[in-house]
Amino acid sequence: MIDIIGTIAAVLTTLSFVPQAVLVIRTRRTEGISLAMYAMFTAGVAAWLIYGISLGAMPIIIANVVTLALASIILTIKIRSVLPAQPSAQGATAATSAPIAS
Amino acid sequence: MIDIIGTIAAVLTTLSFVPQAVLVIRTRRTEGISLAMYAMFTAGVAAWLIYGISLGAMPIIIANVVTLALASIILTIKIRSVLPAQPSAQGATAATSAPIAS
Secondary structure: OOOHHHHHHHHHHHHOHHHHHHHEEEEEEEEOOHHHHHHHHHHHHHHHHHHHHHHHHHHHHHHHHHHHHHHHHHHHHHHHHHHHOOOOOOOOOOOOOOOOOO | OOOHHHHHHHHHHOOOOOHHHHHHHHHHHOOOOOOOHHHHHHHHHHHHHHHHHHHHHHHHHHHHHHHHHHHHHHHHHHHHOOOOOOHHHOOOOOOOOOOOOO
């Protein structure tokens, strides 16, 4: 029973990043996404992956490989969006009302 | 050493939601945030919390209480933003270029 709850938890928190990644890939809208969050989160998931590999724990490894891939996609698009051609975007907390190409 | 990596991982993935929650609270910009992600993620973190309580594992409990609080704040603001007075927001994947009050 405990293992079932753990599995449900792992599947939900891992797969939850699929719709976020799809949304960001489709719309390229990243103003509402925190760069600091995804930088910390991606580093944290990488640490979880090392932790899982150290323990030889396949569920931790699988869940974190998937999450690392999805979080990396979101982080990459976010970093690209704050780098060029957006003079008013100074970072993750910049909230401008500049028009966005949809 | 493994425990240190696990602790670093837990701290990073938990605290990463702080800047995202602050960003959403400050700006109320949630177009780039996936409703499906936060619904699944919040449910998943609640399941992790039940899992941690079942095991009596304090690190899992503490990390997931904090994450649950932060994810719930983001989810609540996202749900509010898609409910009223936004006729073009049909759900998490709606990407309109309507002007947003900053």
